[in-house]
Amino acid sequence: MSFDYDLFVIGGGSGGVRAARVAAATGAKVALAEEYRMGGTCVIRGCVPKKLMVFASGYSEMFDDARAYGWDVQDGPFDWGRFRKKLHAELDRLEGIYRKLLDGSGVEICDARAVIKDAHTVSLSTGKDVTAKHILVATGGHPVVPEIDGAELGITSNEVFLLNEMPKSILIVGGGYIASEFAGILNGLGVEVTQFYRGAQILRGFDDEARGLVAEGMRDKGIDLHLGTNIVEMRQATAEDRNEEGHAEGMPMEQGRPASVAPSGDGKGIWVKATNGTTKVYDQVLFATGRTPNTTNLGLQEAGITVGRRGEIVVDEFSQTNIPSIYAIGDVTNRVQLTPVAIREGMAFVETVFKGNPTPVDHALIPSAVFTQPELGTVGLTEEEARDIEPVEIYCSSFKPMNHAFAGREDRVLMKLVVSKETRKVLGCHIVADHAGEMIQLVGIAVKMGATKEDFDRTVAVHPTMAEELVTMKEPLRSA
Template sequence: MASYDYDLFVIGAGSGGVRASRVAAAHGAKVAIAEEYRVGGTCVIRGCVPKKLLVYGAHFAEDLHDARRFGWDVPDCRFDWSVLRDNVLAEVDRLNGLYENTLNSNDVEIIRERATVAGPHEVALASGRTVTAGKILIATGAWPVVPDCEGAEHGITSNEVFHLDKLPRRIVIAGAGYIANEFAGIFHEFGSQVTLVNRSDQILRGYDEQIRDRLLQISIAKGIDFRFNAAFQKVEKLADGSLLIHVTGCDPIPADALLYAIGRTPHTRGLGLENVGLELDDRGAIKVDEDGRSGCDSIFAVGDVTDRIQLTPVAIREGQAFADTQFGGKPSRVDYGCVPSAVFSQPPLAGVGLTESQARDKFGNVKIYTSDFRPMKNVLANRNERALYKMVVHPENGKVLGLHMIGPDAPEILQAAAVAVKAGLTKQAFDDTVALHPSMSEELVLLK
């Protein structure tokens, strides 16, 4: 049998790569993982974790305002971006250390340099050293897309937004997906003037139409400006350091910062994949089978680099399944059906299963049940925002095909409800459950 330096070599220490490394090592494999930046990947270092902390910070703007209606004598408050920024980055540092400790405690060797594929069993390190491995796992994630226009270098991406020196008075956000809408809500609550520019005429493509339309209505009412069917032409940097952003269909937009949130593409460029003839799709993603195996039998990939579902929990499950299958003698595959997702906008939305349009395409005349209500807290706070819960039901057997909602704590509520959808429960099972009153979640068993 061939002898290698490692049983497994992982390129990329994000959520999927760390899970695969830790589990494979626990199964007895000799494992090394290479990371050129920091351990933790997009989610921990520059994605969902620090962003959610900013969301928490943004919530205080409305909570402090609403508190007066609940009898609290709240003085006028000043927000200090630098305090929140530095505390968030300190938490990222802490989590980075915990991830490193996890790898070290499982005897995974951390190689702190760039690694590329040199052959079916060979990895080239930036230091000039070449190592061998029985199996190679690519878990390099995805990278923000930057538009191809004059002056594009004057904008930033979600990689840099957490490090801003100061809060921009005016910010333009390019895109209309979950990252764009989340940061639009964050910066608006912090007091910035927010303009969201999108090349199409809709936000949050892929989410249920009624839910995303409700978010658009609420966002506009709050004062977030939307420019639709607008393509970037050029970005000018003026003498005072501000920007003038030229897009089609409207006058140039003055801003102090420009954030690109127009999508993320698989991070495969420069990995040496051509050395083993790996096939990529038209977005640059590595094509893999149900076990994460590429066209080269010894090379696998998990997470965003495969562009299946770009969500951290999916990458973690893929890493777990890979390690259990290849090193644990426990073959397993990830089930991509009924994966819940959320947008931590203001207010947040969440969904699982089929949207109404997807269900109609598949089953025809499906049954739709909704609850459009004003949360109790909003009533006393004299806030007019309404929540919307929606259930999509099979026309014949009553099985719940999808649940979609927007309103306070929607993601927290949906996680539990997603179990019911995944289990194939019917609308009658919801109806038969006694409501937990008074709560927002009780609307799920009262839908009409």
């Protein structure tokens, strides 16, 4: 049977773009459809703009630190409009690079929505049907808004970057990495931040000791964190509500570039009632209560593709669905929701399908970072996970680093190793500190290679650094 393409990719995010480019390099005829903007969640409304906002938010503390180190500097107000204009220009530039890379690789770009019609056919919103020997779904995911009265008044992480004003106050609902990261970001930009999380501690799934220190650091920086708390009801605030709260106006509106999201719809604020019985008016409410795969109206059920109970496309270790010609990678499979993982899955797909080298995706020992303030870097097992598997030793050090101590800040850092008693392998490493993400990337190499505690001990320390603690902790703090 003759097909229009060897591969048709649905979704122009990091995973889909990488798979399309690498497949095209093998000589395959490849097309890719994207209905919104090239670059996907990471580039357009996720990792990249978020990290730039993390950088921006850090300067508020740097002014204080600079004075402590002898510099005569004065604080100034944060200009959201000026920053946002440059932020969107950068996102436009990156999207252009993605398009250029695809074009340069010989991939045909379809600026259209694509729906699967059958095992080898895709229907485009342009009205055209195309056929392909292989179809790869890489449509990613989107934020979930909880079913709460008045929830339509809130926003998600998708809309944060489109705000035409920086709110004076905000309630963030959620306790995962997105909620906690934006709490730190907005707090650093001068917003009065309240965070509700229904669980007992934020960052569920991370090491208990590490997430406890992150929560403590967030509170120390002024974030009003409420655990075991959720929203009961929310509605548009009335003038009476606002007068009772002594509500203040938001920061100046950006000039020059239109935006689609105002602080709270009509600027009156949002009245919120919490499960603890308190009520308050906020300029804005941000929901960061989870994400779900983009599989709605994609034609999956009609094509006979198995979909899981959370809406994810079910795949095997080679990212293949139950329909042999159709594969899926990235967040749409709800395996590990990280951009580098989607890219790795895309590369493994090409190795398997176009290079004749069956390559299962390796999801073990993936380093990751949470860009909270303080930052968290982690790889491998948590203490809690490890002790349920085998006897372990815990090497841990928490201290006030030199740069913070000199500046008079109370911030503490954590360096923690989880070590198998039997094999002496480092099963996990957890760092809470400035630049923890940078450090955990390098530690991840050693952990992935199977380094033992003695391998760490044999490594000479780099002094004076925070990270030297990772190779100087000689005695375990405890056994578990």
